[in-house]
Amino acid sequence: MSGDRAPAGRAELEAERDHLAYAVDCLRRSRTELLEMAERAMRTSDDEMVIWLLRRAQQIAEDDGLPLFFGRMELDDPAVGTVYVGRRHVGDPARDGEIVVTDWRTPLAARFYRASRADPMGVLRKRRFGFAEDSTLTSFDDEPVREADGGLSALVRGEIERPRFGPMRDIVATIQPDQDEIVRGDLAQTLLIQGGPGTGKTAVGLHRAAYLLFEHSTLHRRGVLVVGPNDVFVHYIGRVLPALGEKDVRHVVLERLTEPKRAPVPEAPEVARLKGDARMVAVINRAMAAKVGAPTEDLVIRETSPFVRVSPETVAGLAADLIGTGVPWDRARTHLTDRLVDHIRRRLELRGRAPSDTEMRRVARTKGVRALVATIWPPVRPEQVLRELLSDPDVLAAASEGILDETERALLARGSAKWSAADLYLLDEISARLREPDHYGHVVVDEAQDLSPLQLRAVGRRCVDSATVLGDMAQRTTPWAAGSWDAVREHLGLPSRVLTLSKSYRVPVEVLAVANRLLPLIAPELPPTRSVRHAPGSLTTTRVPDVATALAAAIAADPTPESTGVVVHDDQRSAVLKVLTDHGLSVAHAIEDGTAHDVTLIPVTLAKGLEFDHVYVLEPAAIIDSGPDGGRLLYIALTRAVSRLTILHTEDLPEVLGVR
Numbered sequence: 310m311s312g313d314r315a316p317a318g319r320a321e322l323e324a325e326r327d328h329l330a331y332a333v334d335c336l337r338r339s340r341t342e343l344l345e346m347a348e349r350a351m352r353t354s355d356d357e358m359v360i361w362l363l364r365r366a367q368q369i370a371e372d373d374g375l376p377l378f379f380g381r382m383e384l385d386d387p388a389v390g391t392v393y394v395g396r397r398h399v400g401d402p403a404r405d406g407e408i409v410v411t412d413w414r415t416p417l418a419a420r421f422y423r424a425s426r427a428d429p430m431g432v433l434r435k436r437r438f439g440f441a442e443d444s445t446l447t448s449f450d451d452e453p454v455r456e457a458d459g460g461l462s463a464l465v466r467g468e469i470e471r472p473r474f475g476p477m478r479d480i481v482a483t484i485q486p487d488q489d490e491i492v493r494g495d496l497a498q499t500l501l502i503q504g505g506p507g508t509g510k511t512a513v514g515l516h517r518a519a520y521l522l523f524e525h526s527t528l529h530r531r532g533v534l535v536v537g538p539n540d541v542f543v544h545y546i547g548r549v550l551p552a553l554g555e556k557d558v559r560h561v562v563l564e565r566l567t568e569p570k571r572a573p574v575p576e577a578p579e580v581a582r583l584k585g586d587a588r589m590v591a592v593i594n595r596a597m598a599a600k601v602g603a604p605t606e607d608l609v610i611r612e613t614s615p616f617v618r619v620s621p622e623t624v625a626g627l628a629a630d631l632i633g634t635g636v637p638w639d640r641a642r643t644h645l646t647d648r649l650v651d652h653i654r655r656r657l658e659l660r661g662r663a664p665s666d667t668e669m670r671r672v673a674r675t676k677g678v679r680a681l682v683a684t685i686w687p688p689v690r691p692e693q694v695l696r697e698l699l700s701d702p703d704v705l706a707a708a709s710e711g712i713l714d715e716t717e718r719a720l721l722a723r724g725s726a727k728w729s730a731a732d733l734y735l736l737d738e739i740s741a742r743l744r745e746p747d748h749y750g751h752v753v754v755d756e757a758q759d760l761s762p763l764q765l766r767a768v769g770r771r772c773v774d775s776a777t778v779l780g781d782m783a784q785r786t787t788p789w790a791a792g793s794w795d796a797v798r799e800h801l802g803l804p805s806r807v808l809t810l811s812k813s814y815r816v817p818v819e820v821l822a823v824a825n826r827l828l829p830l831i832a833p834e835l836p837p838t839r840s841v842r843h844a845p846g847s848l849t850t851t852r853v854p855d856v857a858t859a860l861a862a863a864i865a866a867d868p869t870p871e872s873t874g875v876v877v878h879d880d881q882r883s884a885v886l887k888v889l890t891d892h893g894l895s896v897a898h899a900i901e902d903g904t905a906h907d908v909t910l911i912p913v914t915l916a917k918g919l920e921f922d923h924v925y926v927l928e929p930a931a932i933i934d935s936g937p938d939g940g941r942l943l944y945i946a947l948t949r950a951v952s953r954l955t956i957l958h959t960e961d962l963p964e965v966l967g968v969r
């Protein structure tokens with residue numbers, strides 16, 4: 310946080326610094342105590358305890374030097390009094406672990422984020438602290454809860470506007486009440502979060518993961534997965550959870566959710582759309598059903614006395630029951646073996662025999678039983694099933710009769726020998742019928758408005774407890790997208806509710822007003838997002854003879870230490886890059902950390918989810934006219950700025966923006 314707020318009462322500031330120093334000392338002593346306990350445990354060779362103690366000591370040592378608390382509450386309950394809220398719990402080992410700093414995720418700390426004039430929750434006063442870069446406590450802002458006007462405090466505003474470089478940072482000190490409700494949502498509940506640009510969806514989803522991991526210790530074992538749309542985005546958000554102390558959460562690009570090693574080949578959008586369509590599930594079901602074999606001869610078990618003979622009809626009946634349950638191939642084999650063995654046992658019992666378990670286990674391993682089970686569920690590989698389906702017109706016709714039409718079948722006929730991105734989810738559908746995929750306790754999916762029905766199913770089948778699904782229907786730019794939150798819910802296959810974040814923290818009022826004019830064109834069903842921050846002068850539009858040259862001159866002349874991003878139509882990227890480098894400017898590409906560069910250059914199709922203090926958008930007309938998603942791409946481009954948006958154009962601006 311910035312350290313230049315109005316100086317607070319000297320004595321009070323000193324008292325707060327003393328408390329911070331006390332907390333630091335408590336943490337240091339806790340660590341020493343843990344190490345001593347580990348040493349003692351080593352003597353009694355209690356290995357599990359030693360590992361646990363050392364891990365906890367290590368966690369303290371790994372603390373990244375961030376201030377131990379960021380807020381304080383005075384409560385009207387004298388038994389509780391004053392509570393400091395921070396990133397982690399700090400107790401005083403000399404006082405029986407008495408709490409010095411309360412972890413932000415505890416129910417008590419929730420009051421720090423939620424207490425308002427309408428519902429003070431027993432909080433008299435909130436205090437937020439400001440720190441210098443070296444973590445020295447430099448200031449504080451007080452907010453008497455009964456007088457709060459619901460606006461942003463100066464410290465929160467300062468935090469949002471603090472220049473940003475490199476990866477996204479956490480918002481733990483300044484989570485807002487509408488966001489906090491989602492962060493603390495129940496683990497059992499899958500939440501679909503609709504929110505306009507800068508409402509904090511990504512931040513909220515990541516903080517929710519940290520909260521759930523704190524609340525449910527077993528979730529560490531079941532695992533948490535974060536899914537993002539591309540490498541640029543995953544790289545950008547990848548530091549938030551580790552900064553919140555959660556280092557084991559897996560982050561993955563959507564395309565690598567299914568099979569990490571495959572690099573997909575491009576394909577036509579209409580083919581990708583069809584392959585992602587929910588009707589393909591029925592096609593795959595038929596293709597798989599066609600793979601199930603039927604027994605033709607009696608099964609004769611000669612290893613028992615007397616011999617047992619089982620007719621093909623009986624075996625088919627046992628198998629049919631299993632096929633109906635949809636149990637994965639691998640498990641169906643085991644179940645069928647069990648059912649067969651049970652059947653044989655009963656037949657022997659009817660003849661007065663009482664076969665032992667060992668004898669029956671031998672029956673299960675006989676060649677005859679194994680061969681029969683393999684006839685019904687032969688070994689298949691997903692690649693083989695899909696290859697046949699897409700390359701053999703008869704197989705495709707049989708599987709898609711009454712589901713797809715001729716034109717659609719022609720679209721599917723395979724051109725490339727390599728797999729496309731959409732194929733990966735078809736393969737995943739098939740794999741799921743063979744064996745269970747990896748599961749996670751909770752999955753966070755960002756930019757979910759872009760996912761196809763099959764992609765949503767791939768996510769849904771990996772969730773054990775629940776998911777947090779984040780998106781903005783106005784930023785939908787894929788032709789295969791499911792299209793609405795109702796459709797997302799259906800394909801995800803998890804009971805869920807839709808919640809809306811309606812306040813933008815990133816984008817100033819003046820900028821959002823212009824971007825919102827695109828809404829009737831791109832998402833007429835959505836109400837406009839409201840911004841919480843005025844920033845007069847934050848929007849500039851300038852007509853210039855040549856956008857790239859004007860851009861280079863503007864950047865070279867701007868001395869402000871801000872992160873700067875330039876969003877261009879993909880086709881203009883190389884030309885703009887050349888002009889910028891010819892002017893001696895160092896240019897980072899979308900994926901790179903722009904800290905050491907003058908500017909980051911982003912093709913508009915990769916701009917989603919990113920943000921910069923100062924954003925230049927070049928030639929909006931070229932973006933809006935770029936295709937069916939042009940309006941949405943422009944909406945995304947215009948909403949990346951935190952402090953300033955400069956639009957440079959040669960052509961007329963799109964009329965819908967209402968600016969000249």
Ligand SMILES: Nc1ncnc2c1ncn2[C@@H]1O[C@H](COP(=O)(O)OP(=O)(O)OP(=O)(O)O)[C@@H](O)[C@H]1O
Pocket residue numbers: 465468469478479480483484485488504505506507508509510511512513781814815917918919920948
């Ligand atoms: N409560 C908050 N305190 C401080 N900063 C915040 C808060 N909420 C959001 N922000 C900041 O606003 C910016 C936007 O947040 P985020 O990227 O999570 O929004 P988003 O809804 O995912 O946006 P988009 O749809 O454009 O991807 C981030 O820099 C985030 O840190």
